[in-house]
Amino acid sequence: DTEVTQTPKHLVMGMTNKKSLKCEQHMGHRAMYWYKQKAKKPPELMFVYSYEKLSINESVPSRFSPECPNSSLLNLHLHALQPEDSALYLCASSQRTVLSSGNTIYFGEGSWLTVV
């Protein structure tokens, strides 16, 4: 069972809507991530937060706006999305950003987003 909780599990939004995806972990992890996954494709990294600061933005369009209010929460604000943005959005966390022995990345179950 994952200890990374994502809400909502499903979201349908229009292209003019503003919505948010939320992610929460209580494992004391200091690194949190957003990934995007299209159907039949592997997950692709979008953003990385380390100690509540944005450390990596993989050239994601500005219509996606991440926010890390505290070490346990990660939000992804969505505005003016396009139908091609429909995908599974995965949140993940790890003790630190550097991958090393014992520093595993744990994923949530994802939020299915449909843009109409």
Added chain:
Amino acid sequence: DAKTTQPTSMDCAEGRAANLPCNHSTISGNEYVYWYRQIHSQGPQYIIHGLKNNETNEMASLIITEDRKSSTLILPHATLRDTAVYYCIVRASPSGSARQLTFGSGTQLTVLP
């Protein structure tokens, strides 16, 4: 980062061992091999990782060749619930910079009854 090559798909009979290969011929000395799996419509699940030595946990065993250019994930007694896409990922652990998981195409393992 080292690139990985995995077969697109594999079948395995229920109750038999599933052996999933991964080639990572360009792996460097400080790069770990990680395995994740993703059951349909769920988030990726960590399975196991290793550097040089073989590793075993309650889910699987990881066999890394001596030259580290390839590895095999072994599910000792596959069940229908092991049907999933299995990702082999090689990532470095350098100091002073963030290195993240980058997923390849993975292997679709289908466990047959």
